[in-house]
Amino acid sequence: MSDINSNIPEGDLTSKWTKYKSSVPLVNPSNKRTIEVIIVGSGLAGASAAATLAEMGYKVKCFCFQDSPRRAHSIAAQGGINAAKNYQNDGDSIYRLFYDTIKGGDYRAREANVHRLAEVSANIIDQCVAQGVPLAREYGGLLDNRSFGGTQVQRTFYAAGQTGQQLLLGAYSALERQIGMGKVEMFTRHEMLEVVKIDGKARGIIARNLITGEIERHFGHAVVLGTGGYGNVFYLSTNAMGSNVTAAWKAHKQGAYFANPCYTQIHPTCIPVSGDHQSKLTLMSESLRNDGRIWVPKKKDDNRKASEIPEDERDYYLERRYPAFGNLVPRDVASRAAKERCDAGYGVGASKLAVYLDFKANTERYGKIEAAKAGNHNPDKETCMRLGTAVIKEKYGNLFDMYAQITGENPYETPMRIYPAVHYTMGGLWVDYNLMTSVPGLYCTGEANFSDHGANRLGASALMQGLADGYFVLPYTIGAYLSKEISTKAIPTDHPAFVEAEVRAVGILNTLINIKGTKSVDHFHKRLGNIMWEKCGMARNEKGLNEAIQEIRALREEFWKDVRVPGAANELNPELEKAGRVADFIELGELMCIDALNRNESCGGHFREEYQTEEGEALRDDENYAYVAAWEFKEGVNFELHKEELKFENIKVAQRSYK
Amino acid sequence: MSTGNMNLTLKVWRQKNNNTKGALVDYKLSGISPDMSFLEMFDVLNEDLINKGEEPVVFDHDCREGICGMCSMFINGRPHGPKDLVTTCQLHMRSFNDGDTIVVEPWRAAAFPVVKDLTVDRSAFDRVIAAGGFISVNTGNAQDANNLPIPKMQADAAFEAAACIGCGACVATCKNASAMLFVSAKISQLALLPQGQPERYRRVQSMVAQMDAEGFGNCTNTGACEAECPKGISLENIARMNRDFATSKFISEETV
Numbered sequence: 033m034s035d036i037n038s039n040i041p042e043g044d045l046t047s048k049w050t051k052y053k054s055s056v057p058l059v060n061p062s063n064k065r066t067i068e069v070i071i072v073g074s075g076l077a078g079a080s081a082a083a084t085l086a087e088m089g090y091k092v093k094c095f096c097f098q099d100s101p102r103r104a105h106s107i108a109a110q111g112g113i114n115a116a117k118n119y120q121n122d123g124d125s126i127y128r129l130f131y132d133t134i135k136g137g138d139y140r141a142r143e144a145n146v147h148r149l150a151e152v153s154a155n156i157i158d159q160c161v162a163q164g165v166p167l168a169r170e171y172g173g174l175l176d177n178r179s180f181g182g183t184q185v186q187r188t189f190y191a192a193g194q195t196g197q198q199l200l201l202g203a204y205s206a207l208e209r210q211i212g213m214g215k216v217e218m219f220t221r222h223e224m225l226e227v228v229k230i231d232g233k234a235r236g237i238i239a240r241n242l243i244t245g246e247i248e249r250h251f252g253h254a255v256v257l258g259t260g261g262y263g264n265v266f267y268l269s270t271n272a273m274g275s276n277v278t279a280a281w282k283a284h285k286q287g288a289y290f291a292n293p294c295y296t297q298i299h300p301t302c303i304p305v306s307g308d309h310q311s312k313l314t315l316m317s318e319s320l321r322n323d324g325r326i327w328v329p330k331k332k333d334d335n336r337k338a339s340e341i342p343e344d345e346r347d348y349y350l351e352r353r354y355p356a357f358g359n360l361v362p363r364d365v366a367s368r369a370a371k372e373r374c375d376a377g378y379g380v381g382a383s384k385l386a387v388y389l390d391f392k393a394n395t396e397r398y399g400k401i402e403a404a405k406a407g408n409h410n411p412d413k414e415t416c417m418r419l420g421t422a423v424i425k426e427k428y429g430n431l432f433d434m435y436a437q438i439t440g441e442n443p444y445e446t447p448m449r450i451y452p453a454v455h456y457t458m459g460g461l462w463v464d465y466n467l468m469t470s471v472p473g474l475y476c477t478g479e480a481n482f483s484d485h486g487a488n489r490l491g492a493s494a495l496m497q498g499l500a501d502g503y504f505v506l507p508y509t510i511g512a513y514l515s516k517e518i519s520t521k522a523i524p525t526d527h528p529a530f531v532e533a534e535v536r537a538v539g540i541l542n543t544l545i546n547i548k549g550t551k552s553v554d555h556f557h558k559r560l561g562n563i564m565w566e567k568c569g570m571a572r573n574e575k576g577l578n579e580a581i582q583e584i585r586a587l588r589e590e591f592w593k594d595v596r597v598p599g600a601a602n603e604l605n606p607e608l609e610k611a612g613r614v615a616d617f618i619e620l621g622e623l624m625c626i627d628a629l630n631r632n633e634s635c636g637g638h639f640r641e642e643y644q645t646e647e648g649e650a651l652r653d654d655e656n657y658a659y660v661a662a663w664e665f666k667e668g669v670n671f672e673l674h675k676e677e678l679k680f681e682n683i684k685v686a687q688r689s690y691k
Numbered sequence: 692m693s694t695g696n697m698n699l700t701l702k703v704w705r706q707k708n709n710n711t712k713g714a715l716v717d718y719k720l721s722g723i724s725p726d727m728s729f730l731e732m733f734d735v736l737n738e739d740l741i742n743k744g745e746e747p748v749v750f751d752h753d754c755r756e757g758i759c760g761m762c763s764m765f766i767n768g769r770p771h772g773p774k775d776l777v778t779t780c781q782l783h784m785r786s787f788n789d790g791d792t793i794v795v796e797p798w799r800a801a802a803f804p805v806v807k808d809l810t811v812d813r814s815a816f817d818r819v820i821a822a823g824g825f826i827s828v829n830t831g832n833a834q835d836a837n838n839l840p841i842p843k844m845q846a847d848a849a850f851e852a853a854a855c856i857g858c859g860a861c862v863a864t865c866k867n868a869s870a871m872l873f874v875s876a877k878i879s880q881l882a883l884l885p886q887g888q889p890e891r892y893r894r895v896q897s898m899v900a901q902m903d904a905e906g907f908g909n910c911t912n913t914g915a916c917e918a919e920c921p922k923g924i925s926l927e928n929i930a931r932m933n934r935d936f937a938t939s940k941f942i943s944e945e946t947v
Contacts, residue, residue: 084830099751100817102857103759119837155833162833164826164886166850173840191850197758198853205825212821220814243806272753306726307695311734312755434757437781440726503830552741554734598746603708604807606749607741 034677036289036662039464040144045682046126049148053508057515064089067514068522070237070252072224072279074101076196076203076495077478078258080502083206086215088507090514093250094207095219095239097274097609102204105260105272106498109196110317110431112178112188113495115153120177124185126150131683133493136182136362137458137486138636138652139685140292142660142678144465145483152504153496157189159503165202167191179322180491182362182690188492193317193431199495203502222248223609224279225537227255227286227474230529234286234474238530238537242609245602247534249525253517254473254510257283258502261457261479263296265617265624266569267561269454270302270315276613277620280461280480288469289662289674291462291482293620294628297489297637298570299455300326300366303438303448304386313453314438316389316431318491321359323394323424324448326350326366328378328387338380338388338447349373353647357690364488364637364650365690367452371570372648374451381449390447395420452570456494458485458637459627462662462676466509467501470662473513477501482660487636541601544611549594553610556591560584560614560621568625573641577629584622588669591618619669626663626671633657645687654685695724697784700792701736703748706805713805715794725785729772730755730762732784750809757781757921760856763863764809765796770860770919778858778921798859800868802906813859815905816873822901823894824877826886845883852879854922861916861924867908872916874902875932876924882935892939899936 041052059067067090071082074096082094096104116129129150134141157175161167167189168176177186191198210216219239226238228249236251262277263269284290301316327346334341349369351358361369370387373379380386396413399420403411411419421444425432435443461469461476463483468475478498485493567580591614599605634643634650635657643651660676699720706713720739723732730752737747753761762779766772772782787793795809803811853876861872878895881887887894910929917926 080830087829098753098759098761099813100857102817103753103761105754105759108754108756108758117836157836158833159828159830161836161839162826162828162886164849164881164884166846166853166880166884167836168850169841169843169846171843173842173846174837191853194758194854197856198850201853205820206828206830208817208821209825209827211817212823218817220817270756272759273755274753307724309724309727309731309735311728311731314756433776434781437757437777437783438728440783440785507830552738554738596741598741598744604749604810607747 034675036462036470036674036676037464038142038676039466040142041465045143045147048144049151056508056512059511059515059518061089063518065091067091067517068093068252069510070250070255071095071258072237072256073104073258073260073478073480074204074207075104075106075258075260075478076200076498077480077502078256079104079200079203079207080499081256081258081477081506082216083203083210084503084507085510086210092210092216093219093252094216095222095224097221097223097242099220101207101218101220102201104200105275106200106495107197108272109495110193110315111319112180112190112195112492113156113199113499114180114187114490114492115157115189115496116150116187117154117157119175120186122185124187128185129153129187132183133484133490134486134683135688136490137488138650138688139486139654139658139680140295140635140678141484141486143680143682148505149484149497149500152500155504156496156499160199160202163202163206165191165198167198178319179360181318181321181360181366182357182490190319193319193428196495199499203499225282225612226533227283227471228529228533229286229471230523230527233472235523236525236530238533240537243604245600245605247538249530249534251523251525253514253520254475256475256477256506256510257461257480258477259480261460262617262620263454263457265560265621266454266564267557268305268310268313268565270299270313273312276616278613278616280476281616281620283461283469283471283474285665287471287665288474288476289462289664290459290623291660291662292459292487292627293624293663294568294631295458295487295637296454297363297456297458298367298452300363300370300452301389301450302453302455303435304381304383304451314434315453315455316435316448316450318363320389320428320431323427324359324389324391325393326359326370326387326389328373328380332377338390347378354690361690362488362490367570368639370452386449386451388447389450391424392447395424398423456489458482458487458489462660466512467506468509468513475506475510477506487638540612540615541608544595544597544608544615545601547593547595547597549596551594552596553607553614556587556595557610557614557617559587560618563587564621564624568621568628571639571641572628574629577625580625581622581629584618584625588618588622591615622669623663623671627661630661630673631657650688652687695722695727695784697723697725697787697789699723699787702792702794703809704796705748705808708807709804723784725783727784728755728780729764729766729782729784730780748809749807752780755780758856760858763798763811763858763860765798765863767794770798770863771921776921776923778856798863800862800907802868802870803859803862813857815907816857816859816870818905819870819874819898819901820877823890823897826881827890839885841885849880849883852876852883852924852928855924856922858921860919860921862907864915864919865908866913866915867911869910869916870902870905870907871910871929871932872920872924872926874898875928878932878935879928882931891935892942895932895935896939
């Protein structure tokens with residue numbers, strides 16, 4: 033049933049990648065020096081690709097909208113990065129990481145891509161350590177690991193609660209090294225506004241210098257987008273304020289298919305909304321579920337303080353429903369379970385939209401171990417709590433501090449209140465095995481593509497995928513394309529295609545400035561977010577999605593008539609930047625609802641209320657929906673569906689169970 | 692739109708661009724909630740300004756969870772405001788009182804020119820890193836990570852130095868606008884690890900040279916940088932950098 037070709041190499045799953053690497057065409061060093069590659073985005077997926085391609089000898093131009101490549105939102109990833117190292121001797125292997133990822137993604141990811149990801153995962157850790165990334169170690173000097181959701185082994189490497197920061201700074205250092213050598217030209221505070229296509233191939237971009245407002249044309253033999261996810265379509269999410277879909281969306285409008293847009297990850301452990309002034313939501317790392325137990329009161333509308341609710345009146349609902357995985361079920365399962373309890377009236381806190389994450393039991397347990405180490409085999413409770421708190425502080429100190437700072441409560445004394453929030457988007461630009469989109473010469477890496485996580489991403493897999501794509505996959509696969517471009521001379525940017533793309537970009541900017549309406553960009557963004565959260569959020573249904581599509585269309589019309597963008601286009605103007613991004617989010621929001629409506633099943637992060645088991649679990653329809661939905665943009669704002677069939681030849685597809 | 696009841700007077704630095712003169716402008720705000728972050732309070736101000744047809748205040752911010760290092764306001768004479776160990780985005784209005792007057796300025800340093808309002812140009816930091824803040828290792832066949840055991844204390848110390856977010860508060864608060872804390876944090880991280888040894892002395896020389904070329908001032912050991920650093924980066928790093936720098940001068944050109 034596929035009408036698109038994913039270009040997966042033939043042969044046995046476990047040797048595909050090795051064989052491919054050995055047979056992919058190469059570009060000789062002197063040709064590399066004349067081949068230019070544009071990388072948009074400087075997060076894990078962008079910076080690692082830019083640095084590696086430059087090391088290989090290509091001429092690289094890298095763009096980011098922040099003031100430095102080090103600010104990319106990968107920096108905020110807390111918990112860790114998975115790798116099939118089996119350092120803990122707990123039976124881990126490439127196959128198990130592959131299996132866990134396919135299963136965690138609810139059987140909606142491509143086997144070949146995921147296996148490749150598992151294969152290169154170990155190289156990532158080696159590379160990062162060689163760069164001087166200070167990952168956590170044990171007293172013996174070897175690397176430490178912890179557990180994450182959806183797995184039964186300890187394969188997560190980490191650096192306190194700042195793993196993303198340390199990995200990104202590693203990639204940033206590698207990138208800066210190439211910048212210092214003149215092999216990468218870096219454009220900070222630049223936003224990509226258009227992809228330039230010549231004879232059907234991506235040949236460059238139009239970018240706006242955000243300081244001066246100047247519009248620039250840049251040629252590249254190939255263009256790579258590592259521009260992150262689109263969670264901010266919900267307005268409130270754990271993404272950075274500037275995270276946006278614009279680069280991916282402009283590529284979509286130039287012919288790149290957008291795959292599985294409705295697959296959204298709602299992360300179960302975030303700090304709840306405190307009021308309508310809220311501008312973003314803050315994640316409390318999944319690693320906390322190693323030591324935190326999640327519960328709500330057994331009694332409805334229980335207004336007692338957490339400490340006043342006795343043990344037998346607490347419902348540890350994850351441990352009750354999923355005894356095998358307990359508090360470490362995958363994110364989609366944990367989020368829905370929290371929503372189910374709160375909707376049923378068992379929520380806690382002023383808003384009743386929260387559950388407790390409680391460290392008391394494990395604090396006491398750690399305290400007991402510490403006391404025993406010091407020779408005290410019969411410690412009293414107070415001693416246990418004192419010693420245990422020190423252990424918890426060492427493991428999660430920065431997260432506890434952050435919680436205290438935001439809520440004004442002390443999480444060492446009272447349980448954290450948490451609630452699910454939008455965190456990651458599994459959908460993204462469709463790419464083939466080579467990470468090339470449906471536009472030749474246009475590549476997409478990291479969260480911006482759709483490829484490896486299926487319908488739900490497991491914790492600590494985003495960092496793995498971003499760096500796998502940038503360090504170990506794209507630098508090889510792009511050679512297959514560039515080896516055919518060695519005789520293509522740099523195309524002058526006065527080519528009509530550049531002029532035309534610039535006219536499109538400038539047209540949008542001028543329109544936005546000249547509407548001079550009555551409502552701010554944020555006003556529209558919040559309304560869009562509200563529609564998306566209510567009708568295309570943790571649970572979706574046909575009626576709601578149909579309503580959402582109509583509401584979003586009406587909102588789009590109103591936006592283009594009534595948005596107010598102060599200031600001018602030829603200066604630093606954050607409102608203008610936001611306006612362009614929100615315009616794209618509105619169109620994307622509609623596509624997400626269309627995709628969610630098309631998918632008459634529940635899988636991973638996509639939960640259609642009509643399709644659930646008697647126990648309220650996601651009910652897949654493998655017969656009719658085991659495909660990637662890749663949408664093509666059509667004139668106006670219309671979308672045509674293409675299907676890529678997913679074949680599972682190495683894993684038995686089953687109902688996902690964590691019980 | 693907000694649910695609180697705090698009334699504030701803000702004195703905010705407004706400057707159209709680097710070629711024009713700036714000035715403090717007064718704004719009255721009401722209905723501020725103590726649960727808002729400082730930047731959310733600025734969102735309220737900007738929404739008011741937009742609704743009144745005025746230009747909103749431009750300020751840098753992105754992750755709003757204290758890690759990207761982009762936010763950078765000088766609040767009542769202190770970078771990132773009155774609380775220790777937090778960035779502006781993690782500063783909440785419960786740290787202020789109803790009726791307060793709050794002065795908000797951009798980072799001020801010759802090496803950080805103002806771009807607009809509260810936004811400054813910190814690209815000098817990137818150039819210092821590009822001069823040597825890395826280990827020269829290409830992507831490829833690095834050895835197995837556990838082949839290089841590193842004592843936990845040493846790895847932890849390197850991590851503590853590596854926790855720097857590059858916000859520039861150290862420069863902004865220093866009377867000499869010195870970047871020694873920032874530069875020494877990167878130098879320390881790599882000097883504490885075995886992977887960083889081969890380039891240790893070359894690195895300190897080239898990064899210090901670039902730091903000087905960018906126009907940052909000298910260090911006179913006042914310690915304001917450490918006191919104001921939102922990530923608690925220690926002055927010990929500066930001592931380590933000075934020691935390495937001095938050592939590098941005793942090593943012959945060839946070995947550096």
